[in-house]
Amino acid sequence: MNLARRTLIGIPYLWLLLLFLVPFGIIFKISLSDYAVSIPPYTPTLDLSEGWQGIRGFFAALDWENYVFLTEDDLYWRAYLSSLKIAVISTFLTLLVGYPIAYGMAKSAPEWRPMLMMLVILPFWTSFLIRVYAWIGILSNEGYLNQLLLWTGIISDPLQIMNTPTAVYIGIVYTYLPFMILPIYATLERMDDSLLEAAEDLGCSRLSAFWIITLPLSRSGIIAGSFLVFIPALGEFVIPSLLGGSSTLMIGKVLWEEFFSNRDWPVASAVAIILLLILVIPIILFQKNQEKNQEADA
Amino acid sequence: MKPAAKPAEFAPWLDPNETPLIRFDGVTKRFGDFTAIDNIDLKIYRKEFYALLGPSGCGKTTLMRMLAGFETPTEGTITIGGQDMKGIPPNRREVNMMFQSYALFPHLTVWDNIAFGLKRSKMGKEEIPERVKEMLRLTRLEKFAKRKPHQISGGQRQRVALARSLAKAPKLLLLDEPLGALDAKLRQQTQFELMDIQEKTGTTFVIVTHDQEEAMTVASRVAVMDNGKVIQVDTPARIYETPNSVYVADFIGDVNLITGNATLKDEGLAALSWAEGQPEIIGTAGEGLSAGNATFVIRPEKVAISAERPEGMNNVVQGRIHDIAYLGNISTYHVALPDGTMMKAQAANNRRLSRRSFTWEDEVWLSWTDTAGLVLAR
Numbered sequence: 001m002n003l004a005r006r007t008l009i010g011i012p013y014l015w016l017l018l019l020f021l022v023p024f025g026i027i028f029k030i031s032l033s034d035y036a037v038s039i040p041p042y043t044p045t046l047d048l049s050e051g052w053q054g055i056r057g058f059f060a061a062l063d064w065e066n067y068v069f070l071t072e073d074d075l076y077w078r079a080y081l082s083s084l085k086i087a088v089i090s091t092f093l094t095l096l097v098g099y100p101i102a103y104g105m106a107k108s109a110p111e112w113r114p115m116l117m118m119l120v121i122l123p124f125w126t127s128f129l130i131r132v133y134a135w136i137g138i139l140s141n142e143g144y145l146n147q148l149l150l151w152t153g154i155i156s157d158p159l160q161i162m163n164t165p166t167a168v169y170i171g172i173v174y175t176y177l178p179f180m181i182l183p184i185y186a187t188l189e190r191m192d193d194s195l196l197e198a199a200e201d202l203g204c205s206r207l208s209a210f211w212i213i214t215l216p217l218s219r220s221g222i223i224a225g226s227f228l229v230f231i232p233a234l235g236e237f238v239i240p241s242l243l244g245g246s247s248t249l250m251i252g253k254v255l256w257e258e259f260f261s262n263r264d265w266p267v268a269s270a271v272a273i274i275l276l277l278i279l280v281i282p283i284i285l286f287q288k289n290q291e292k293n294q295e296a297d298a
Numbered sequence: 299m300k301p302a303a304k305p306a307e308f309a310p311w312l313d314p315n316e317t318p319l320i321r322f323d324g325v326t327k328r329f330g331d332f333t334a335i336d337n338i339d340l341k342i343y344r345k346e347f348y349a350l351l352g353p354s355g356c357g358k359t360t361l362m363r364m365l366a367g368f369e370t371p372t373e374g375t376i377t378i379g380g381q382d383m384k385g386i387p388p389n390r391r392e393v394n395m396m397f398q399s400y401a402l403f404p405h406l407t408v409w410d411n412i413a414f415g416l417k418r419s420k421m422g423k424e425e426i427p428e429r430v431k432e433m434l435r436l437t438r439l440e441k442f443a444k445r446k447p448h449q450i451s452g453g454q455r456q457r458v459a460l461a462r463s464l465a466k467a468p469k470l471l472l473l474d475e476p477l478g479a480l481d482a483k484l485r486q487q488t489q490f491e492l493m494d495i496q497e498k499t500g501t502t503f504v505i506v507t508h509d510q511e512e513a514m515t516v517a518s519r520v521a522v523m524d525n526g527k528v529i530q531v532d533t534p535a536r537i538y539e540t541p542n543s544v545y546v547a548d549f550i551g552d553v554n555l556i557t558g559n560a561t562l563k564d565e566g567l568a569a570l571s572w573a574e575g576q577p578e579i580i581g582t583a584g585e586g587l588s589a590g591n592a593t594f595v596i597r598p599e600k601v602a603i604s605a606e607r608p609e610g611m612n613n614v615v616q617g618r619i620h621d622i623a624y625l626g627n628i629s630t631y632h633v634a635l636p637d638g639t640m641m642k643a644q645a646a647n648n649r650r651l652s653r654r655s656f657t658w659e660d661e662v663w664l665s666w667t668d669t670a671g672l673v674l675a676r
Contacts, residue, residue: 192399192401194397194398194399194401195401195403197366197368197388197395197397197401198395198397198401198402198403199403199414200387200388200389201366201388201389201393201394201395201463202389202394202414202415202418202462202463202466203389203415203418203419203466204389204418205389208418213403216405217404217405219405
């Protein structure tokens, strides 16, 4: 192998090493440390001035104590499970909302499609934080939604949506909808329309042709979109903090509180490492799905 | 073996007592202000292999899609087996279609693709495997039943598409450019397979194609279309030998066209004066020919080429060989006539190339019999 090729292959590895493996190593080390009232707020820190003795002492001071602690306090269990539940449900809801939109886009006239695509991507041009704040204005007891419903007379007392899981679902579905729409749209758009005509020609009604042909053929897009929503939703912190109030328990919020309110960096790091391990499984499945699609395309 | 080879035995269109399977009565189809099909009347009979032939955009695909039920006529009626097809959706017609792209379901195996239509019919669960097997046998696909469409070759995919569209034993099978994606050799082979299968199953086939050779090979009758109109419907031989218009003559095969002024003669002949100082051309008068502007149409293979002036013929012209196209079995000679008209003559190469009688710039004589060419109104 010549130098040019080595360099070319080396760059992405260097990138991964610097931006993923090194930070991961640091967090992993902190998760094995003990809490301390100091800067940084944990011990031990590596002191190379003491030579071999210092290094040996440093490794001797590392232990799994924080991980054991996570299993003992049921707050963490409940937070992980609740996050999983919220992520699964909101992924499903995003799919329910996103699929018809993607379908509509794919079935629209070709000259409309770039514009519709633009409309889906457009919200990304505004800060995510501002968009979530905007939902507070809509969902709160004095918000636009309640005002509208009160004005039309459908309800007589404002609905309590803010600071409930409902608000979190709304926030997640809204935020991650484009991630669901785009991969589904991509699979539907390249689907040959003559397949549906063939199904109809062979005796299918339009509705059953959708279930037998369209849906299975958009499976890869559904899976890709679901992972793209599920993975960030699981560790989501901003949406539950701003919209969910204290009633919504999510692991992202617990993590934030451990780091910034408790300043217990070692426990927070352990929480983060476990979260990462939980996420590794769907990420691997996602990669497998992508590989399979590429094979099928080739 | 093929219907075209024995027209005397199979010609229901000549029998006044025969009722057609398909009737088009004054059918017009407009897309916006574009007229795709312009007031067409057609009759297609049972067991026919009927070809719709024409250049792209002539309306042949629209005609076929109306039969399948994917398009509805703007005006006129289509009846299949005596039943008006108005308002009957594709899934309730006893018509199946083989798509140009084949439209095989990529997520289903060959077996499931073929069984697809059967599973949605009234056929009993036990009978389906038997029918699928029969179709696999017919199209010689037994070995590939478990494969997915992307795991088989183009020719095999074409046969799966055919098996799938035949599985429900439709009254009418529509084939939309079925061989377009195959290479020349496979295409020829498949044409004969198609005819064979059509014969075996006794299904009425309607094929859409822009390939005149394909239409000529497979069809019992060919409808030549242009601009949403049917120009001529006839057997391949009659389309080739007695085209009813210059358009059809020019569209099917190679042809020499000479324009001039016609006068009618006895015995169905006509004379065409076409250039000063040249003798008149004698040819068979086309249908409805009247004196005046006309075009003489003759196939290159009906023009003889010789070094000496042939004796006792009316149609003789002298010229100089301008170009020779060597096609292996035959050669086409492009001969420049004194007035500059280029005329093609074809001769079989029954001698080795080195012993060929003519070469470039040779002075030669072209001749043809009185009935070899047609004089058609322009």
